[in-house]
Amino acid sequence: MEAAPSRCLFLLFLFTCWLSLEVVAEVQGSSDGPGDSQGPVRLTDVPAAVEFLAAADVAVVGFFQDLEIPVVSIFRSMVQKFQDVSFGISTASEILAHYNITGNTISLFRLVDNERLNLESEDIEGIDDTKLTRFIEIHSLHWVTEYNHVTAIGLFNSMVQVHLLLLMNKASSEYEESIQKFQKAAQLFQGKILFVLVDSGVKENKKVISYFKLKESQLPALAIYRTVDEERDTLSVEEVSVEQVQNFCDGFLAGKLLRENHDAKEKTPKVEL
Structure with missing residues (x-):
């Protein structure tokens, strides 16, 4: 049996298990989660960024060259939607260079498999609330992820x-x-x-x-x-x-x-x- 078809068939099986479910997402604001009501954590230097990521099961960081672009306000709104995700934001050139950022980028980091997934300039140009929410929902794998x-x-x-x-x-x-x-x-x-x-x-x-x-x-x-x-x-x-x-x-x-x-x-x- 070929690996790729087997993988797809099993994914299809798991996905269809939920096709009949009507998904209702009710978002409640709270200051108790990793992200608080003040917005994402401002990261000002490399040691602070490294420490922030090391302490987070799942973290999403907005690496921006300009905080006036439209995607920044959408990014900030994610903090209250995902209480189990840590959010950070940075415009510091040394941090952008450390993480090889060459343009406005939103990166999701997860400890469970040491993965980093990027939404780069071409991806976030014109991105809306729904698309960014779905990106984080899909890729937020924790130490234990509920299916x-x-x-x-x-x-x-x-x-x-x-x-x-x-x-x-x-x-x-x-x-x-x-x-x-x-x-x-x-x-x-x-x-x-x-x-x-x-x-x-x-x-x-x-x-x-x-x-x-x-x-x-x-x-x-x-x-x-x-x-x-x-x-x-x-x-x-x-x-x-x-x-x-x-x-x-x-x-x-x-x-x-x-x-x-x-x-x-x-x-x-x-x-x-």
Whole structure:
């Protein structure tokens, strides 16, 4: 099976899981998130910029030569739309040179896979609120990214080919503790595995669960998938632990599949002594 068609087919499957969902985005302003009501953080020198990016799970920086251009006001408005994204802005020549900026550019940085995506002068000329919002929505991959019809696009555009899904109901009493441990484990596999949360309580996610041949009674569960060859494995868990997630991921990366061991045991013929 060719890798590219397999990748596209799986992306198409995940995307169609959400086609029936009517998306309603209600944006609420708050001063508690990384970006506050005053707008993006002003970056004035290279050390400040480096420190800012190192502290942010996902950061979007506007590198502008002129703050009077129309896109700047659109950029500033993003701060209140994305409370889990850090926003910075700079006109400092030394910072622009450090990040190889030659024209007005909006860059999205993410720690999870050390990626940087740019909207350069030709891209941002005439850009509107909707297009910039969608760019950030699609590409904002966190240590743990919650799966939906928008983030699915960003996940499969990442160069990281292995994805680990936690299939769990967010309404469960164990969720908060589990997601904290899952997020901690995610940082051990930076650049190797993308960690994804699939809320089993969402109706549109039932198809994702069935894709991995899991039943509701087997949840919560871990499901790992490699996009290039569609290799996958699953593990039902009573509770999520960092060690358990780490061992499951290490085994998959080493080519050891739990389901193969299970199948081998089932297929081993009985020998009469």
